[in-house]
Amino acid sequence: MKEKEKRVLTGNEAISRGFYEAGGIIAASYPGSPTVEVVEKLKEYEEVYSEFSTNEKVALEVAIGGSFYGVRSMAVMKHVGVNIAADPLMTFTQTPINGGFLLISGDDPGLASSQNEQDNRLFAKFANIAVLDPSNSQEAKDYTKLALDISEKFQIPMMLRITSRICHSRSIVSLDERIEAEVKGINRDKDKFCMIPPGSRRAQFFMKERIEKLEEYAYDLEINTLEEIESDTLIITSGMVYQNLKEVNPNASIWKLGLIYPISNKRAKEITAKYNRVIIIEEMMPFIENELKLMGIKCEGKEHFSFTGELDIKDIEAGLHNAGIIKDKRSYSERFVETVPRPPLFCTGCPHRPVFDILKKSKAKTIIGDIGCYSMAFLFPFEQSNIIISMGASIGITKGIKKAMSKKEDNEPLVAVIGDGTFFHSGLPTFVNLLHKKQEGENMTFIVLDNRTTAMTGGQPNASSGLYNDRDDMKVGIKTLLESMGFDRVNEINQYDYKAAAKLFKEEIAYDGLSIIVANGPCALKYNIEEPYYYVDPTICISCRACIKTNCPPLRMIKYEGIEKLKSSIDEDMCVGCSVCAQVCPVNAIKSSKEINREDEKIDN
Amino acid sequence: MTTNIMLGGVGGQGLILMTKIICQAALADDFDVKSNDVVGLSQRGGMVWGNVRIGNRVYSPNIPPGEGDILVAMEPIEGLRWSSVLKEKATIILNSKRFYPTMVQQEKHEYPIAEVENLKEAFKVIEINAFDEALKIGKKQVSNVILLGILSVFIDIKVDTWKKAVANNVPNKTIEMNLRAFDFGVSIGEGYK
Numbered sequence: 001m002k003e004k005e006k007r008v009l010t011g012n013e014a015i016s017r018g019f020y021e022a023g024g025i026i027a028a029s030y031p032g033s034p035t036v037e038v039v040e041k042l043k044e045y046e047e048v049y050s051e052f053s054t055n056e057k058v059a060l061e062v063a064i065g066g067s068f069y070g071v072r073s074m075a076v077m078k079h080v081g082v083n084i085a086a087d088p089l090m091t092f093t094q095t096p097i098n099g100g101f102l103l104i105s106g107d108d109p110g111l112a113s114s115q116n117e118q119d120n121r122l123f124a125k126f127a128n129i130a131v132l133d134p135s136n137s138q139e140a141k142d143y144t145k146l147a148l149d150i151s152e153k154f155q156i157p158m159m160l161r162i163t164s165r166i167c168h169s170r171s172i173v174s175l176d177e178r179i180e181a182e183v184k185g186i187n188r189d190k191d192k193f194c195m196i197p198p199g200s201r202r203a204q205f206f207m208k209e210r211i212e213k214l215e216e217y218a219y220d221l222e223i224n225t226l227e228e229i230e231s232d233t234l235i236i237t238s239g240m241v242y243q244n245l246k247e248v249n250p251n252a253s254i255w256k257l258g259l260i261y262p263i264s265n266k267r268a269k270e271i272t273a274k275y276n277r278v279i280i281i282e283e284m285m286p287f288i289e290n291e292l293k294l295m296g297i298k299c300e301g302k303e304h305f306s307f308t309g310e311l312d313i314k315d316i317e318a319g320l321h322n323a324g325i326i327k328d329k330r331s332y333s334e335r336f337v338e339t340v341p342r343p344p345l346f347c348t349g350c351p352h353r354p355v356f357d358i359l360k361k362s363k364a365k366t367i368i369g370d371i372g373c374y375s376m377a378f379l380f381p382f383e384q385s386n387i388i389i390s391m392g393a394s395i396g397i398t399k400g401i402k403k404a405m406s407k408k409e410d411n412e413p414l415v416a417v418i419g420d421g422t423f424f425h426s427g428l429p430t431f432v433n434l435l436h437k438k439q440e441g442e443n444m445t446f447i448v449l450d451n452r453t454t455a456m457t458g459g460q461p462n463a464s465s466g467l468y469n470d471r472d473d474m475k476v477g478i479k480t481l482l483e484s485m486g487f488d489r490v491n492e493i494n495q496y497d498y499k500a501a502a503k504l505f506k507e508e509i510a511y512d513g514l515s516i517i518v519a520n521g522p523c524a525l526k527y528n529i530e531e532p533y534y535y536v537d538p539t540i541c542i543s544c545r546a547c548i549k550t551n552c553p554p555l556r557m558i559k560y561e562g563i564e565k566l567k568s569s570i571d572e573d574m575c576v577g578c579s580v581c582a583q584v585c586p587v588n589a590i591k592s593s594k595e596i597n598r599e600d601e602k603i604d605n
Numbered sequence: 606m607t608t609n610i611m612l613g614g615v616g617g618q619g620l621i622l623m624t625k626i627i628c629q630a631a632l633a634d635d636f637d638v639k640s641n642d643v644v645g646l647s648q649r650g651g652m653v654w655g656n657v658r659i660g661n662r663v664y665s666p667n668i669p670p671g672e673g674d675i676l677v678a679m680e681p682i683e684g685l686r687w688s689s690v691l692k693e694k695a696t697i698i699l700n701s702k703r704f705y706p707t708m709v710q711q712e713k714h715e716y717p718i719a720e721v722e723n724l725k726e727a728f729k730v731i732e733i734n735a736f737d738e739a740l741k742i743g744k745k746q747v748s749n750v751i752l753l754g755i756l757s758v759f760i761d762i763k764v765d766t767w768k769k770a771v772a773n774n775v776p777n778k779t780i781e782m783n784l785r786a787f788d789f790g791v792s793i794g795e796g797y798k
Contacts, residue, residue, distance in 0.1 A: 008628040008638060033644060112643065136639075169666035170628050170640040246664035313669045332670040336686045340714050342706040344616060344651030373649065381711050548710065553650055556710050573736075573745065 004174040011166040014137035014173050015104060016041035018144030019074050022100075023181030024048055026066025028059035030425065031457035032078030033113040034167035035106035039076055040458075047178065052460050055391075055425040056081035057088060060103070064092050067101040067157075068193070070184030072148050076104040079120045080390065084426065086123070089157075091195050093127045094203035096155040098187050100148035103129070103159045109283040110310045112164050115371065115390060117308060119284040124159040124261055128207040130214055131159045131261040132223075133238040137171040139223075143258060146223065148181075154214050161260070163283065165240045165310060215262040223258025226271060233325055234275040236288060236299075240310075241281050247313045250325050252279070260288060265295050272297050279304070279323055283311050343379055348553050349529045349576035351451050351495040351521025355417070356382040357550050357584065358502045364415040364445070364509050368401070370394040370427075372419035373456045373523075374449050381551050385417075392426030394418050395446065399434055402442050413443040413509050421454035423478060424463040435486055438514060445508045446516045448478055449495075451523040459526035468522065479518045487516055495521035498583035524576055531577025532594035538567035540589035547581035547590060555581060607660030608760060609668040613687040614679030615704045616651045619749050622774060623677070624655040626753060627760075630770035631659045634762045639666035650704075652683060656690075659760070675759055676728075677752050679735075680704050681721040688724055696729045696797075698755050700748065702736035731755055731797050739786060744779070747786035754790015758798055764791070 009017065015038050019027060027050040029039040042050040049066075053059035056077040066073030077085060082105055089103070105123070108114040124131040132147050134140040140162065147158040191199045218224065233252040237245055242256045255271055257263065272278045272292070280289040280301035289301035304319035305311055311319070314332055321329040346353045356377045359367060369375055369385030370393065378385035387397060398416040405412065418427050431446075452468040454460040461472035482490045491508065493501045501519065508515040522529060536547075538560040547568050548555055554574035557566040568589070570581070582590035610627060614620045624640045631638035642655040656668050673691040678684025678699045688697065699721075708714040724730055733755070735748040742751075750771055757767045768784055775783045 006632060008632050168642050168644045172632055243665040244667060247669055312667055313665060334689055337689050339685050339717055340682055340706050340708055342652040344649040345707055347649055551707060556705050
């Protein structure tokens with residue numbers, strides 16, 4: 001037999017490959033770390049239709065549609081995305097499955113790039129669906145395929161729960177050929193698919209029986225593996241924690257679960273009965289632990305391991321030491337040396353920079369932020385966000401604050417910011433809602449930061465991107481849309497035109513009513529902005545640091561030879577020529593290298 | 606025996622491509638290999654890190670504490686930050702090109718020059734301004750390949766395997782320039798072997 005081709009793949013790439021090999025046809029997602037690359041990688045396979053949908057709810061619905069037609073389908077999202085998709089999910093799960101259906105949930109223990117740390121294994125149980133938890137890229141691929149098989153066999157939507165570490169770590173994967181799955185066509189049995197009573201009442205029993213059957217099936221499922229050694233302790237674990245546990249290599253047997261919900265009651269009792277102590281190691285909530293406790297199995301878990309964050313090798317060793325399983329604990333140095341922190345910042349040339357520089361100088365004391373690159377405005381030195389909750393939440397929250405203020409005759413101006421991606425994701429209904437009970441004299445300024453892409457997750461296109469480049473197909477103009485909704489005060493401004501933007505912001509923040517500013521400027525990364533660099537003339541610079549306060553990476557104060565005071569400078573290799581620093585300079589000490597060349601040309605002529 | 610390579614840098618420097626190239630080279634020479642990258646928020650000029658573990662059987666992609674064999678520091682502060690994962694007397698390949706973090710730019714914190722210099726007492730430090738060297742070779746984008754060339758001297762992977770992995774991951778037009786950068790790195794690394 002020919003040896004299989006091997007590749008080093010990330011967990012995300014492996015899921016893509018698994019979906020392709022399993023004969024998958026429809027995949028939809030909304031970009032969110034840690035799962036962004038799953039659908040991006042699917043573009044390589046022309047057999048698969050994939051899209052980044054407007055939001056996770058729409059993505060789930062597109063995938064549900066694929067499944068209803070009888071083809072294998074997948075919806076991919078980060079953990080909080082499942083909240084958006086929860087409405088169709090909680091009802092879709094009551095119907096039988098036609099084409100295999102898989103929900104990929106990217107959980108983020110440790111909150112590497114998320115606003116919360118919710119454990120979506122609970123969501124799966126809530127929705128009466130089963131959960132697979134891979135521990136490396138090979139398993140990520142294999143479980144993707146297995147999930148689609150189980151989905152069709154048991155008529156159940158499946159969840160593949162992955163964590164950021166699995167998504168982004170690479171390991172070796174053997175590739176297989178694609179198998180074209182049988183296409184069943186639409187099942188028009190309305191009693192099973194129209195989810196209104198009495199069909200939806202019957203569905204409760206259907207879901208219960210389905211999970212029960214799957215629990216029986218789990219009894220001898222091969223992906224739940226038992227590694228037995230001579231020991232009175234059994235450790236039960238899953239996912240990446242298993243790999244970290246293997247590095248610790250304690251004197252204990254290990255039951256590694258691939259299918260973590262449902263767990264076979266009979267099997268769990270048989271295995272655990274042989275041990276004096278049963279220890280569950282799992283990240284975040286005590287999910288497996290609670291399942292076992294519900295079965296009446298005596299076990300330990302969260303008393304030894306943190307309820308939050310990842311459980312790395314060191315944490316597992318410390319927990320097992322606390323439990324008395326490991327006698328000698330090594331002493332470790334800290335994870336990294338405490339030195340100057342390096343938080344993220346707006347990229348060189350970022351169009352959000354002038355907006356927050358202007359807001360910092362404005363009269364607005366309360367700024368309601370949202371989710372996107374511009375969330376970083378809450379960081380030093382801008383510190384221009386007072387509230388950030390979830391995708392699209394800024395607009396509704398602002399209205400609520402304003403209405404409360406009105407009742408108390410407080411008319412401080414409020415400013416909310418929302419990006420173009422977030423605007424289309426979940427901002428649209430919140431803007432419509434602003435038109436309801438709109439009152440004169442309620443001072444709110446809404447700034448839509450249109451950088452023409454969903455930037456934070458790596459520059460995916462969204463509904464307005466097509467207006468600005470030929471690659472993308474949707475051309476929904478934000479200003480046009482808002483005006484046709486009925487907003488009468490919508491201004492558009494080029495964010496790089498600092499003076500005009502500052503004037504407009506001042507006017508709109510002073511305006512005693514509702515106004516909207518669409519602040520337009522291309523994402524410097526996605527649109528590869530690179531204009532001739534700017535430089536500082538230290539003999540003109542007055543060391544006021546107005547430019548430095550914009551926090552643009554190439555800028556810093558340096559010592560020039562023969563000049564006593566520190567003066568500003570620009571690293572010409574990093575500068576992309578956005579000109580914002582030159583525009584905030586009160587004495588015109590910052591100049592474009594292009595203008596210099598032009599002057600030279602004039603002299604030459 | 607597992608070799609643990611740590612990488613630290615600044616978002617946007619191309620660290621993820623580095624770990625990918627190392628992984629592909631390790632697989633091609635029949636090693637087991639696992640890697641990590643931070644992806645997400647820290648892309649925007651924040652601190653980023655990654656690591657690669659190469660051996661006969663690798664379980665966790667995470668380097669056990671204090672088990673790092675070699676650190677590729679793409680920026681001096683990041684070299685300082687991640688030196689704690691290293692074994693005693695381990696090697697640090699240090700790109701001396703600085704990126705100034707916000708707190709230094711805003712004059713709230715000095716750039717830790719002395720602390721970076723002190724690394725030389727505890728570790729074998731190979732210091733190079735890969736940025737300037739890359740410009741001399743042709744393009745700032747080949748900085749990382751110079752660092753890979755230095756790294757290659759300390760890893761049990763064949764030179765040809767490395768070069769194939771580099772060539773597979775850079776634009777066709779720049780393969781020749783990248784291989785020159787790699788060779789330059791090798792020549793630097795050889796001096797410290």
